[in-house]
Amino acid sequence: MADLTLNEKKLLVALAPLGEAGAGDLAAALETTEEAAVQYANLCAEHGLAAVERLSTTTYTLTPEGEEYREHGLPERQIYESFADAISMKDLQAHPLSRIGIGWLRKKGWVAITKGVAEKTGEAPAGEDEIALVDPKDGMSGIADLLKRNLVEEHEAVSYRVAITPAGRALVEAGLDLVEETGTLSREEIITGSWREAKLRRYSLETPPKRVYPGKVHPYQRIIDEVKRVLLDMGFVEMQGEIVQSAFWDFDALFQPQDHPAREMQDTFYLDQTEPMPEGWERVRDMHLCGGETTSTGWGGVWDEEVAQKCVLRTHTTPLSVQYLISHPKPPVKAFALGRVYRREAIDPTHLPEFEQLEGIVMDDGVSFRHLLGFLKEFYNRMGFDEVRFRPGYFPYTEPSVEPEVWVDGLGWVELGGAGIFRQEVTAPWGIETPVLAWGLGISRIAMLRLGLKDLRQLYRSDIEWLRESPAIRRQE
Ligand SMILES: N[C@@H](Cc1ccccc1)C(=O)O
Known part of the structure; x- marks a missing residue:
């Protein structure tokens, strides 16, 4: 039995005089946790030196609603006791517990309902449920x-009992060597060679080992x-906005x-609030009405x-x-924003009412x-998409305007957004004449x-299994 660890030996020594003990008592004797004591016991069991028994006990407690009914009776009992022999359905329905209780009254056969009148059948013995309550x-x-009625809750308590086997007892009686073991070596022990005398833990x-799941950055956040x-x-540089x-x-x-379909209620979430016009809004209005200067x-027509x-x-x-350009009107400007946007989409595997966009301007x-195509291509290449095309x-x-697409094996060309050069109708109202990609x-x-x-x-639901299995490392460059 050379490969018993010190902990296993200590467990056997503590267990031998008792013959059999609960994991809690063994943990106390070994000055360790119950979990550790069970672990040592299981190791001994593997060597046939101990037997471990898992005991599970089920207990029940009343929910707050259950407590209430224990005191005052189940709803059907309370209703049953609220009238003499018969009652009109109308009055029965007026009872505060009628919604829960009437169904049970009928199911249990305590009342019979005919022509809008509920009549006691004369039989209403205390049921097993009332006894258990x-x-x-x-x-x-x-x-x-x-x-089922959510009146009690079930709890499971697990405990372990450990018994020594004849082989275990024989081993203890033959005498066990309880020399302290070491699981770590110090620098000195290695240099001086004294590690040769140390008893190393096996x-x-x-x-x-038990898997541990450390906290890590969410896969989507990593991207x-x-x-x-x-x-x-x-x-x-990064730009921020509301x-x-x-x-x-x-x-x-x-x-x-203003009559563009994307602006309509079924596509856009409107809020019950307004915001005053910013300075310079009249030039935007004029641009819509007649192209300004x-x-x-x-677009002509009206602008409201x-x-x-x-x-x-x-x-x-x-x-x-646009807001960034107004506050940074002088070239050169290279800015991006990465943030959530909202559209009234029906939810399906590829559409959600909220998602993230990467905005950029040069x-x-x-x-x-x-240059625009070059920037986009470079960006996608750096993100790991080698083939990019533009429609x-x-x-x-x-x-x-263009719509960039990337090639994904198995999927083909996948559309990923939009791009273009801002029209003068967007830039001119703010005095910007330099081209903006x-x-x-x-x-x-x-x-x-x-x-x-x-x-x-999957990106937005906290699926713990998926999160645990997702690697915590960055993509290999
Ligand atoms: N705003 C467009 C994308 C786009 C941005 C900038 C220029 C051109 C297109 C969209 O949401 O689909």
């Missing part, structure tokens, strides 16, 4: 009904952090006409100030770009459409592809 104990036949390399890192590496925007910023400042003709003042949950992060003299797109605020990309989609998910909802 007084003092619920394991094995009572009324417990199941009380559990480890079993076959027994799998968001990585996106931000990539943009910062590419020389962008989730609640006026329709003026979310739509009008982006030259989205530019070569544009605008009240429509623009309504607040919405931002439907995209693009309003932040303003500088001489930047062109080719023509349309947005009211950009011209030309702009894009808004879906980040949850990227995360889904990178994490190999089939359902976007």
Whole structure:
């Protein structure tokens, strides 16, 4: 029995005079936790030196509702006692417990209902459930009904008893050497060689240890952090902005006409609040009406100030770009925002009413459409997508516009957002003449592809199994 650890030996020595003991007593004798004592006992059991018995006891306690009924009787009993022999259904239904109690009264056969009158059948013995309600104990036949009615709660308590086997006793009687073992060696012990005399604790390399699940960054947050890192590496600064925007910023400042379908209630979350117009709003109005002082003709028609003042949950992060340009009108500007946006979407595996967008702008003299494609390609390459292509797109605020797509094995080309060069209708009201490249990309989609998910909802539901299995490391570059 050379491979018994000191702890196992100590356990046997403590157990031998008792023959049999609860894990709690053994833990006290060994000055350790009950869990550890059970572990040592199990190791002894593996060597045939002890036997471990797992005992589980079930106890029941009353819920607050159960307590209430123990005192005053089950609802059906209370109703039963509230009238003499017969009662009209109308009066019966007026009883405060009627909603719970009437069904049970009938089911238990205590009343018979004919022509709108409930009449006692004369039989209403105390049921098993009522007996169990007084003092619920394991094995009572009324417990199941009380559990179903949520009047009692079940608790399971597990305890362990350990008994020494004849082989264990023989070993203790033959005498066990209780020399302290060491599990760690100090620098000195190694240098001086005194480790040779130390009694080293044996480890079993076959027994799998209990898995631990340390806290770690959420897989989606890791990708968001990585996106931000990539943009910062590419020389962008981060812009911040509000989730609640006026329709003026979310739509009008982006030259989205007031009758644009995306502005409608079924697509956008409107709030019951308004925001006053910002300085310079009249130039946006004029742009919509007639193109202001530019070569544009605008949309024509009418433009309603009240429509623009309504607040919405931002439907995209693009309003932040306009706001940033207004406060940073001088080139060069390279800025990004990564934040949540809201749309009234029916929920399915690839659509959610909230998701994350990565917004970006580059303003500088001489930047062109080719720079835009270059930025997007570079970004996706750095995020691990090697093949990128662009399809023509349309947005009211950009011209030309594109929709970037990336190639994903097994899925084909996946659309990931929109991009373009801001139209003069967007920039001119604020006196900006330098070209501005702009894009808004879906980040949850990227995360889904990178994490190999089939359902976007996985990113937002706290699925503990998935979180535990997700590696806590960054992607290999
Ligand atoms: N805002 C657009 C994306 C976009 C942003 C900037 C320029 C062009 C397109 C969207 O939400 O789909």
